[in-house]
Amino acid sequence: KAGVTQTPRYLIKTRGQQVTLSCSPISGHRSVSWYQQTPGQGLQFLFEYFSETQRNKGNFPGRFSGRQFSNSRSEMNVSTLELGDSALYLCASSLEREEAFFGQGTRLTVV
């Protein structure tokens, strides 16, 4: 059974640009959550999508948005990038509730 796949693995962007990250969950999983991991703030919840609907949202500015497609794949978009957005972005998939399995992450560097 394939695990959670995130693309790309690494990204370098310039301040002010926007970026889109992709996450393909484990087959059959309908919930996809996104987290930001930084040395200073640890793992912070961004949002969760379930059956194409946003089910939960963390405390991040509106520049961070996401969506989920009918095949459960999810994308996360960050607009007007800031230096502080540099982080490891992780997605996690779950069948419905509990037992979240993480992808390898996308390492975003904003210069």
Next chain:
Amino acid sequence: GENVEQHPSTLSVQEGDSAVIKCTYSDSASNYFPWYKQELGKRPQLIIDIRSNVGEKKDQRIAVTLNKTAKHFSLHITETQPEDSAVYFCAASKGLTGGGNKLTFGTGTQLKVEL
């Protein structure tokens, strides 16, 4: 919202010794408590979890205990091995009662197992 505190931030033990990591949570409605292990440069991996209707759960050398009254839960690793060296995160969610899969994480514990 939920707040999870984790202690200690670093833990160094000798191979074969036990390691204990403790977490407290603030929201009494939280009912699902997973633990993740993250090795350097790798993804967090679920190693064990416990639900609010259970007080203790074991899986080989790993055990987790939950005290709902005190809002504490702990990870116990016995007979530690060098490959146990990693960062361990506790987390809490209200997933069992429709709260979705929003995990609130502790700040992590860097465990080092020395030979």
